[in-house]
Amino acid sequence: MLEITCPYCGKRAQKEFTYAGDAGAERPNLETGTNQDWFEFVYLRDNPRGLHDELWHHSAGCRRLIKVRRDVVTHEIIDTGAPSDSLSTGAS
Numbered sequence: 001m002l003e004i005t006c007p008y009c010g011k012r013a014q015k016e017f018t019y020a021g022d023a024g025a026e027r028p029n030l031e032t033g034t035n036q037d038w039f040e041f042v043y044l045r046d047n048p049r050g051l052h053d054e055l056w057h058h059s060a061g062c063r064r065l066i067k068v069r070r071d072v073v074t075h076e077i078i079d080t081g082a083p084s085d086s087l088s089t090g091a092s
Contacts, residue, residue, distance in 0.1 A: 005080045008062045016060035022046075023053035023067050023083065049073055055083060 002014040022045060028037035054068050069078040069087040079087040 002075060002077060004056060004066075004068060004077060006058050006061060006064075006066055007081050007085075008064055008066075009058065012058070012061060016058060017056045018059045020055040020057045020065060023055045051078065051089070053087065 003011050004014055004017055005011045025041065025045070028034075028041055033041075050071060050073060051069055052072050054070060055065050056068050058064055058066060065083050066080055067083050067085060067087060068080050069089075070076065071078060078089070081087055
């Protein structure tokens with residue numbers, strides 16, 4: 001099981017969190033977005049290998065969204081923070 005460090009509550013078990021999606025996905029503009037823009041946003045996602053920024057909801061804790069940088073190959077959590085934070089790359 002993964003342990004995720006919530007920036008507000010500290011280290012917690014993964015079961016306290018709910019995956020909330022890709023932290024880099026940009027929603028189309030409600031006024032100017034086309035059907036194709038929305039189709040691509042909802043259905044066409046990258047499946048990255050390596051480091052990936054994700055949003056997680058601390059659903060059994062503070063109920064806030066956090067950003068998690070995770071290696072999707074090894075499942076290692078590199079860094080966590082608020083959704084607006086820039087996270088470290090994990091390089092030494």
